[in-house]
Amino acid sequence: MAAPSLALLYPGDRAARERSDPAEGRFAALFEAFAEADVAAQPAIYDDDFADEVAAQLRRVDGVLVWHNPIEAGRRRDRLDALLREVADAGVFVSAHPDAILKLGTKDVLVDVSDLPFGSDAVRVDSLAELADDLPQRLQGGARVLKQWRGHSGIGVWRVEQVKASPLLKVRHAQRGSDEELLSLRELLLRLAPYFEPRHGAHMIDQAWQPRLVDGMVRAYLVQDRVAGFGHQAVNALYPAPAGQLAPAPGPRLYHPADLPQFQALKALLETEWVTLLRERVGLARAELPMLWDCDFMHGEEPGSHVLCEINVSSVSPFPPSAIPLLVGAVKARLSA
Template sequence: MDTEHSPHHKTVAILSRGDATARRDATPQNSRFIRVFEALSAVGIEARPVVYDEAFADAVRNELLAVDGVLVWVDPIHQGKTRSALDPLLREIAAQGPWVSADPDIILKMGVKEVLYRTRHLGWGGDTHRYDSADAFRIEFPSRLRAGGPRVIKQNRGNGGQGVWKVEALPDTDTEVRVLHALRGSRPEEMPLDSFIARCESYFGWGGCIIDQAFQPRLPEGMIRCYMSGSKVAGFGHQLIKALMPPPAEGPDAPEAQPGSRMMHGPDASLFQTLRRSMEDKWTPQLMETLDIDEASLPVIWDADFLYGPRDSAGADTHVLCEINASSCFAIPDEAPAAIARTVKDRILQNQRAGSG
């Protein structure tokens, strides 16, 4: 029997961005997703690497139409390129039959900074505001900054710290601020507040809005990354981060701050079981209800990044959501590839049953 056309033979494309050389040389064995390829194979799914760039989008389209599902690992911004051409292509693919994760429209609901504002009423929320225009930002932000202490400004779509700024008013002035970009290697700058506001105006283009959160003083204690496959926790990562922290020394000879290594943990790690229960039992269902997302549409792999918030009256930790990653969630814990494979298998079967119905 020709297994390629067997109804029991399932194929998945693992889509990532790269140039023509990367496309030519791509194999499961030399891919950074090799453990995902192996896990998919273990559940009977053939996975194929597909490398995307706008220059050969038509060839990619033909490859994606030939598989049962597409797993997408493409950042919102990469070396100046956005997903403005890729997202319509993925919508086109999904409309013609193959199942796609994460769906671009789901990313626009949960994988953007606006989700911090839309879900601020959940237990992970906090002092969060949204500016829908440059005029609103210019009018509302200065008084909020003066009244509430340091703020964190975030462009709606981005990755790697791009468009994320800590902003604090300088003492004895209403017009000067100190800002620090979360992009690696950035150093504090002092400038007029009007100049910083003007610098951020471009964020209202592709992203559409700016999100403003209170700075969390417990940032030096690190960030907890809760990895999810669908609605279930697939693991955790804990990292001491340098972003939005001042460098240890000033001057041109100061060493560049580097992020700390992320310690990975499985879903059963005892240290994070309170957070796991909150994510699985409360926050993810509430997220789905708030954003009108059904469980079958949740990304196969996504993560929610938390900072430590103020301790509660009993002295227990609280957690404040600072980002959800749904476009390109990687690296992942050792336990996550198997969770991805199980979810992929279930989703492809669901998609095919829906298509035959």
């Protein structure tokens, strides 16, 4: 019986595609692990400029794992998503499938799960006028975080807080290198207007600020419904600035295996309850869960509680080395079924 064939798709230019060197870049260890497991893995370097060429390549393999952000080099992934749907319909296993990304990997999921044990106060805002009407009242209850529908790397995520005894707002963008600013509501609305355009999803999500963000962010890496490792970032993009000082730069994310003692309670909750609750709420069967995805959690105000910040599905990289054996085993089992 022939070894199952697999493509690892990730963005690159024509020169990178011509080389198609598995040892070049961030997935070298993963290619090695697939080879050791007798899975014939090959690079599928992607760009819209040679999308048809990539599509022909994907039709010749049994499956494809995809790493591609919602926006790469200023381009949305619409052409790629259409391509992936086409090859999936032709019988190629695709992970993450674009439909699964839309159910899990946008900020809409925060509203979908707001009443679940890991949810929080989160609402959908469908227009600038609605934001102008409702945000001032919500700010009376504390700071809010406004998030564009779909993005990455903190782009389009804004912390907003009312200045005491002032009409001004303290505003900070989560994109790396951003500083806190004082803006009027009108100025804030002008900043956020592009996110309400159809090409950006035509809406935003408004989530309550979580004060315990100062205790760090925990990222749980999953292979389907099993926790494969953790990442912990003590200082993240919206870490508050000490009085009279600039906010500290985000620190590194430290990677840990799934058996790290301090996160065993979270691991148990995810594997026995939360992933099932999540997928049932958004309408995904277990078999439709991504092969590799992650959930970012903030510490909740109740001891031992966690609040979902976002789910990453489109391009989960880097990831803990501990995720590789579980990922390789799950992919091989799926391709061999």
